[in-house]
Amino acid sequence: EQGSIGKYKINFITRLLTLIIAFGQGLASIIRSQLFDVAQQKILVLQVVFFLVVGSFICIWLSDLITNKGIGNGVSIFIVISISENLSKSFKSLLSNDAFFSTSQKILVLLSFLILLILTIILCSSYLKIPISYATYKQNDTIQNHIPLKINTSGILPIILANTFLNIFPTIGAFLSNDNYFKKFIIQLQESQYYYLGLGFFVYLLLILLFSFFSVFIMLDPYDIANHLSKQDAY
Known part of the structure; x- marks a missing residue:
């Protein structure tokens, strides 16, 4: 509603949150790796965290550049690369593992x-075509008579949000004894998410479902569609 000013505010808040999250996750990753003695090498740890944060912002800058140049969605391209x-690592591990998998498997x-x-x-x-009827329709008018709705409206956004939410807990756990x-x-939550069907897996599944409903209502507002149709004398 605020135009370019509102967009600038949203970008500023997004970058600020990115800075805080990148710093926290970078520090947690260093602590979990146990490559440094945090108590004795504070300056070195801060330097490594600084470069991790800078790397994150370089990725953001590159993704924005890709999006602005019209190549595609920059964030999605980075996700696909990851x-x-x-x-490729999974395929390499599968093909080289002859002890557990036969050729047919x-x-x-x-x-x-x-x-x-x-x-x-x-x-x-896939799209679902919702038919539209117009109160004032002329034979020569070229009017779209349906609303194309994607069946998977939210895409992979719920999975990304669920992973991001669950990654908060290991970040917090890195600072605990x-x-x-x-x-x-x-630790049990992580193991039950990746290695066997436990609490972590079902929490992950529940978060995907919740974020799916949430993202659909954000991307597809039924009240906005109804108002837009009513202005065109359609239903």
Whole structure:
């Protein structure tokens, strides 16, 4: 509603939150890695955190540059690059692991991944056409008679938000002692999310569902659509 001024305020708040989160996660990553003695090497730790934060802002600058040049969504491209890197490592581990997977099992896993990829592309590119009727319609008018709604309106945003939310707990746990009860709970939560079906997995699934509903209502406001249609004498 505030135009360019409102956009500037949102960007400023976003960058400020990015600075705080990047500093916290960078410091937590250093503590978890146990590569430095934080108590004895405070200056060195701060220098490493500084470069991590600078690297984060360089990525933000590059993503904005990609978006502004019309190449694509910069953030999405960086996410795809990150996923592709992890995917190549997973394929390499699968193909080199002859102790647990036979050749037929490897082929089955690769075919399952290919089928899942095709189904995901179909789902993300599918639209549902909602018919529109106009009160004042003329035969020669070229008016769109439907609303194209994406079936997967929220995309991968709920997964990103759920991962970001769950990553807060390991960041907090890095500043706690190993005997702390909350840190032990965080470790169990992480293990049950990635290694077996436990509390962490179901919390992750619940967060994805909640963020899906939340992001759909943000991207697709039914009241805004209704007002827009009423101005065109449509229903």
